Amino acid sequence: MIAPIHDLLLLLVILTNFWVLGTTRLSATVRATAIQGLLLGLLPVALHPGWTAHTIGLAVGTIVVKAIVLPAFLLWATREAAVRREVEPLVGFSASLMLGAVAVALAFAIATRLALPDVPTRLLVPVALATVMVGLLVLTTRSKALSQVVGYLILENGIYVFGLSQAERVPFLVEVGVLLDIFVGVFIMGIVVFHINREFDSLDSARLTELKD
Amino acid sequence: MRLSALILVPIVGSALAYAHRAAAWRAAWLLGIAAVHLGICVSLWVRPPAVELEGWLAADAPGLLVITLVSVLFAAVATYAVGYLQVESPRGGRLFATCLLGFLAAASLISLSQHFALLWVGMESTTLAMAPLVYHRHDRRSLEAVWKYLVLSSVGIALALFGTFFLAAAQVEGRPLLLPDLVAGAATLRPSLLRAAFVFMIVGYGTKMGLAPLHAWKPDTYGEAPSLVAGLMSGGLTSCAFLGVVRIAQVTSAAGAADFTGPILIGFGVVSLIVAAAFMIGQTDLKRLLAYSSVEHMGILVLGLGVGGVGSFGSMLHLVNNGLTKGLMFLTVGNVIQRTGTSQATAMGGLLKRMPLSGGLLMVGLFAVTGSPPFGMFISEFTILGATLRQGHPWVAAITVALLAIIFVGLATTILEAVYRDEPEPLPVERESALRVGGPVVLAALTLLLGLYLPAALRSVLADAARTLGGNVP
Numbered sequence: 001m002i003a004p005i006h007d008l009l010l011l012l013v014i015l016t017n018f019w020v021l022g023t024t025r026l027s028a029t030v031r032a033t034a035i036q037g038l039l040l041g042l043l044p045v046a047l048h049p050g051w052t053a054h055t056i057g058l059a060v061g062t063i064v065v066k067a068i069v070l071p072a073f074l075l076w077a078t079r080e081a082a083v084r085r086e087v088e089p090l091v092g093f094s095a096s097l098m099l100g101a102v103a104v105a106l107a108f109a110i111a112t113r114l115a116l117p118d119v120p121t122r123l124l125v126p127v128a129l130a131t132v133m134v135g136l137l138v139l140t141t142r143s144k145a146l147s148q149v150v151g152y153l154i155l156e157n158g159i160y161v162f163g164l165s166q167a168e169r170v171p172f173l174v175e176v177g178v179l180l181d182i183f184v185g186v187f188i189m190g191i192v193v194f195h196i197n198r199e200f201d202s203l204d205s206a207r208l209t210e211l212k213d
Numbered sequence: 214m215r216l217s218a219l220i221l222v223p224i225v226g227s228a229l230a231y232a233h234r235a236a237a238w239r240a241a242w243l244l245g246i247a248a249v250h251l252g253i254c255v256s257l258w259v260r261p262p263a264v265e266l267e268g269w270l271a272a273d274a275p276g277l278l279v280i281t282l283v284s285v286l287f288a289a290v291a292t293y294a295v296g297y298l299q300v301e302s303p304r305g306g307r308l309f310a311t312c313l314l315g316f317l318a319a320a321s322l323i324s325l326s327q328h329f330a331l332l333w334v335g336m337e338s339t340t341l342a343m344a345p346l347v348y349h350r351h352d353r354r355s356l357e358a359v360w361k362y363l364v365l366s367s368v369g370i371a372l373a374l375f376g377t378f379f380l381a382a383a384q385v386e387g388r389p390l391l392l393p394d395l396v397a398g399a400a401t402l403r404p405s406l407l408r409a410a411f412v413f414m415i416v417g418y419g420t421k422m423g424l425a426p427l428h429a430w431k432p433d434t435y436g437e438a439p440s441l442v443a444g445l446m447s448g449g450l451t452s453c454a455f456l457g458v459v460r461i462a463q464v465t466s467a468a469g470a471a472d473f474t475g476p477i478l479i480g481f482g483v484v485s486l487i488v489a490a491a492f493m494i495g496q497t498d499l500k501r502l503l504a505y506s507s508v509e510h511m512g513i514l515v516l517g518l519g520v521g522g523v524g525s526f527g528s529m530l531h532l533v534n535n536g537l538t539k540g541l542m543f544l545t546v547g548n549v550i551q552r553t554g555t556s557q558a559t560a561m562g563g564l565l566k567r568m569p570l571s572g573g574l575l576m577v578g579l580f581a582v583t584g585s586p587p588f589g590m591f592i593s594e595f596t597i598l599g600a601t602l603r604q605g606h607p608w609v610a611a612i613t614v615a616l617l618a619i620i621f622v623g624l625a626t627t628i629l630e631a632v633y634r635d636e637p638e639p640l641p642v643e644r645e646s647a648l649r650v651g652g653p654v655v656l657a658a659l660t661l662l663l664g665l666y667l668p669a670a671l672r673s674v675l676a677d678a679a680r681t682l683g684g685n686v687p
Contacts, residue, residue, distance in 0.1 A: 116382050116406070132375065139368060145360065152367055159375045166381040169389035170330055177334035178374065184341050185367055192348070192360055199353050208357040211433040213492055213501070 006046035006120070009039050010127040013161065014104060017134040020154065021100045022093055029150045030074045036157055037066025043164060047120045054172050061176065062160075065183045070153065077190050078146060080197065091141040103133035119165045128165070131158030145193045149186060156182050215253050215262050216270045219280065219321040222249055227314035231307055239310040240295040246314055247284075247291040250321075254284040258670060268391060270325045274677035275463075278529060279456045280324035282536040283449045285659070287317050289652030290445050293544050296648035297441055300551065308345050315342035316445065323453040329377050329390040329460065336373065336421065336457060339450055340366045347438040358430075358437035365430040366421055373417025373457065379410035380464070392460060396681075399467035408473055411465050415477060418457035421450070422511045423504075424481045425488035432492075435504035436556070440547025443500060447507040448539035452532055455514050459682065462518055466683035471521060478519025479609060485512025486616040493623030497558045499546050502627055503539070506582055509620055510535045516613065517597035518682065520604045525684030527596030529675045530667075534589035534660055538581045541656040545574040548650065549631070552643050558631035565632050570645050572632045574653050579628045581660050583621045589663030596687060 016036040020029045041063035044055045091099065107129035116125055135155025139148050163170065196208070226246035230239050257272050258281070264271040272280070294313060298306040319342055322335035340363070348359040380390065383406035387394030395402070416427065423431040435443040458478075465474045489509035496502045510531070517528030546556070548571045553561045564572035584590040594617070601610040663671075676686040 114406075114409075117403070136368075139364070148364055152364070152371070155368065155371050159371055159378070162375060163378045166378050166389075169381045169384070170378075171389075174328070174330040174334065177331070178337075181334055181337040181341065185337065185363075188341055188344050189363055189367070192344075192356070192363060195348075195351075195356055196360065199356055208360060210354055211357050211361075211436065213432065213496070 004046075004121070006043060007123050009043050009046055010121070010123045010161075013039050013127055013157075014130060017131055017154065018097060018100055020138060020150065021096045021134065024093065026078045026144065026146055026150075027075055029147065030071050030078065033074075033150055033153050033157070034067050034071035036154070037068075037071065038063060040157055040160055041067060043161070044167065047124075047164060048167070054167075057172060058167075058175055061179050065179055066153070066157070070183065070186050073187065073190050074146065074149065077193055077197075080194060089142050089147075096137060096141060099137055100134055103137065104130045106130075107133060116165060124161065124165050128158050128162035131155075131161060134158070145196050149189045149193060152189070153186060214265070215256065216265045216272060216325050219250060219253050219325065220270075220318055222246060222253075223314045223318035223321065227311045227318065230310040230314055234305075234307070236298065236302075236306065239298070239306060243291045243294060243310050243313065246317070247288045250317060251284045251288050254281045257281075258674075264327075268388075268393065269328045269331060271327050272325060273327070274674045274681060275456060275459050275529065276324045276326075277674055278533060278678060279452050280321055282452055282533050283317070283320045283324065286445065286448045286536055286540045286656075287313075287320075289540055289544065289656055290441050292648055293441050293547075293652045296646055297439065297547070297551075301439070303349070303351060309349060312342045312345050313445070316346075316450070320449055320453050323456060327392045329380055329392070329395075332457060332460060333370070333374050333377055336418070336453065337367075337370050339453060340370060340421070343442070343446060343450065346442040347434055349439050349442070350437075355437040358433045361430045362434040365427075369417045369420025369427065371417070372413050372420075376410045376413025376417055376461075379406050379413060380461070383407040383410055392463065395464045396467040399464060399469075402464070402468050404468070404470070407465065407468055407470060411461055411470070411474055412477070414461045415458060415474075415481070418454050418461075419481060419515075421454035422458070422514075423451060423508055424511050424515060425485040425508055428485070428488065428508045428511075431508060432501045432504040435507070435543075436498060436501045440500065440543045440550060443503070444540045444543030444547070447503065447543060448536040451507060451511060452536050455511070455532060458515065458518065459678075463681050466521075471683065475519045475521060478515045479606065480519075482512040482514075482516030482519060483609060483612060485509065485515075486613060486620075490616045490619040490623065493620055496623065497627055497630070498556050499549070499558055499627065499631065500543075500556050502558075502624065503542055503546065503582075506542075506620070506624065507539060509616075510539075513594060513597060513613075516609070517593075517600065520597070520601045520606060520609070521682075521684055522600045522604045523679070523685055523687045524597050524600030524604065525682040526675055526679035526686055527593050527600055529678045530663075531590065531593035531597065533671075534581075534593050534663060537656045537660040537663075538578065538588075538590060541574065541653045541660065542578040542582055544649075544653045544656070545571050545578060548645065548653075549575070558627045559634070561631045561634065562636045563632070563634045566642065568643050568645060570650055574650070574657060575628055575632055577657050577661075578653075579624060581657065583624055584617065585621075587661065587664045589660045591664055592667075599687075 019032040111126040138151030230242040319338035420427040517524040581588040584594040
């Protein structure tokens with residue numbers, strides 16, 4: 001049996017998650033999120049092949065923001081920064097790959113118990129949950145500020161996939177608002193990353209330790 | 214018409230404030246928009262508005278309370294900001310005025326939104342509008358603060374969006390994600406998905422409120438942001454975030470899930486009080502002290518919501534008192550810090566002699582913020598404590614009273630140190646400008662008024678708000 005196209009896209013989303021977890025190069029993690037953004041843009045069209053204005057608009061908006069503009073901006077930020085690699089993550093790369101695998105297993109276990117109504121494909125919810133968990137993992141275990149922005153993007157991507165299960169219930173205008181907020185949010189984070197780089201000569205958020213009680 | 218105007222007028226003002234390069238114009242836009250906004254808010258009390266945008270916008274009781282509070286606070290902050298920008302505006306203050314007005318627009322959207330996804334869009338917009346304000350000074354410390362604030366708030370808000378989608382999945386009938394339809398069809402909501410939605414939304418919007426243990430960003434952000442920004446955050450932004458919690462609580466209480474949500478809310482409340490008490494003892498930095506005081510009051514808000522009964526009424530009243538009091542405290546502390554150049558209470562050198570007006574306001578604020586009579590917080594805290602006892606949580610009430618006493622000692626020690634410390638050589642008495650003191654004085658008068666007398670109109674709106682949460686009226 002040939003897997004339907006949307007299941008293929010969802011499996012590729014999982015692969016991009018592992019790509020981010022396993023690589024040391026900051027620019028490669030940004031490229032991985034760009035590809036993930038492209039997959040996310042294609043998903044609504046694959047899931048609802050009716051070519052309605054709603055799905056087309058969502059697809060175009062997602063691809064422009066998540067696959068082109070934000071990655072280009074973040075790549076520019078990495079080029080400006082002297083540091084290109086994630087040097088000392090709190091959890092090693094092989095360990096975080098292992099944790100990623102655990103997250104996927106956990107996601108499938110939780111998804112079978114959730115029993116969401118009218119989900120277009122069985123893979124949708126586990127992939128969404130796994131992506132959310134990987135995003136949180138990257139956010140908490142990587143020390144470079146830019147890696148944390150990437151983690152935030154992956155977290156948002158996971159929530160986006162989850163939201164696709166409810167696409168008919170959320171109006172287009174709101175989706176545009178959500179996309180715009182994420183766009184501006186990542187943009188401001190990128191600017192702050194840029195300032196951190198200038199002030200501290202590194203993108204290491206672990207050095208931000210002046211404020212404490 | 215009026216509801217859309219409350220959102221659109223500040224957006225237009227924010228664009229115009231950026232377009233005009235002259236400082237006088239910026240001040241005019243800030244004050245003008247604040248006045249128009251407050252005027253429209255008052256008109257909502259006189260003549261209730263119709264719903265707009267097919268029911269997406271409405272001024273129901275909780276929303277009306279929050280938007281009026283934010284509007285009053287914003288008017289005080291805007292007049293103060295005009296004076297502040299004359300003294301400290303490293304890059305001209307264009308972006309500053311724009312972001313302040315942008316926050317007002319987003320806060321109005323949150324208050325009036327009847328749609329959970331629209332509420333989320335407003336909530337994320339406030340985070341973004343606040344970020345440049347926190348980073349106003351462009352130094353290392355404010356950079357660290359804005360980074361923590363952005364990352365933690367954004368992740369929290371992302372989880373709230375996750376919860377919003379769970380809520381959509383839980384819904385069976387009615388228009389998707391619209392509050393009145395969710396409440397009307399509450400009996401048909403899928404219980405397990407509704408519970409998941411509640412958990413994600415309390416964590417998400419709780420992060421934005423700064424409930425412990427999700428408060429890590431709060432002391433740093435309030436400590437480093439300009440005082441008027443911290444005042445707007447701790448009085449206005451947290452109220453908006455609490456409204457997010459109130460919205461989901463309206464749905465869960467209609468669905469009869471209070472047995473599930475009550476203990477979670479009470480738990481967050483008690484933990485917040487414990488953390489606040491632990492960090493306020495010996496805290497000599499006034500702004501960080503007030504940040505922990507904000508954690509405390511957020512805890513009291515969800516505690517009242519969690520115990521139910523008249524607790525919901527108490528929480529809604531406490532929301533108003535907290536907004537007014539936090540504005541009063543942060544604006545006054547801002548005046549003090551600007552003149553003394555420090556936020557350390559021990560280095561301020563006897564404010565009552567040096568800055569008699571601000572010193573006096575700090576003393577008033579100390580009693581207002583600790584819930585002492587005759588100020589408004591006394592009544593709201595008393596109502597919530599009474600509800601805690603009556604709803605069968607004597608231990609929670611006992612722990613709360615003990616923690617409130619510790620918090621009183623912590624606050625009083627530091628503020629008395631700042632106000633009464635005797636310097637061997639008396640420092641010169643400073644003249645204080647009316648622009649900078651007017652706002653705090655009005656806020657102090659309002660919170661005193663609410664302690665002495667609760668106007669009938671306010672009382673009936675508070676009662677309506679409490680009823681939407683399944684609570685009753687004292």
